[in-house]
Amino acid sequence: MQHIEVKSSNIRSVAWEPVGEDSGTLQVAFKPKGEEDPRVYEYEGVSHAAYRKLLNAPSVGSHFASHVRNSYKSKRIDTPEEMRRAQDKEETKEG
Numbered sequence: 001m002q003h004i005e006v007k008s009s010n011i012r013s014v015a016w017e018p019v020g021e022d023s024g025t026l027q028v029a030f031k032p033k034g035e036e037d038p039r040v041y042e043y044e045g046v047s048h049a050a051y052r053k054l055l056n057a058p059s060v061g062s063h064f065a066s067h068v069r070n071s072y073k074s075k076r077i078d079t080p081e082e083m084r085r086a087q088d089k090e091e092t093k094e095g
Helices: 048-056 062-068 080-094
Strands: 011-018 022-030 039-046 072-077
Touching: 011 062, 022 048, 022 080, 048 062
Parallel strands: none
Antiparallel strands: 011 022, 022 039, 039 072
């Protein structure tokens, strides 16, 4: 999924991919806090309209908290080790 960076103090980027005719999967990448590893969650059954509303909200973080976080089934899709491996692969490609 292609992530789009957003202006938010808590959320780094979001991405959406269609799964069915009227819904899809939303990925939300959160900014790390201190030494914590970044977290990425997937939310199932999110419409494209809901994704666009999130992207266009005056406050992405507030909109997420009010309209997404507890409204859709979610799961964490990353682990610290997976994130480090992905970063290492990207750095190897660049170097």
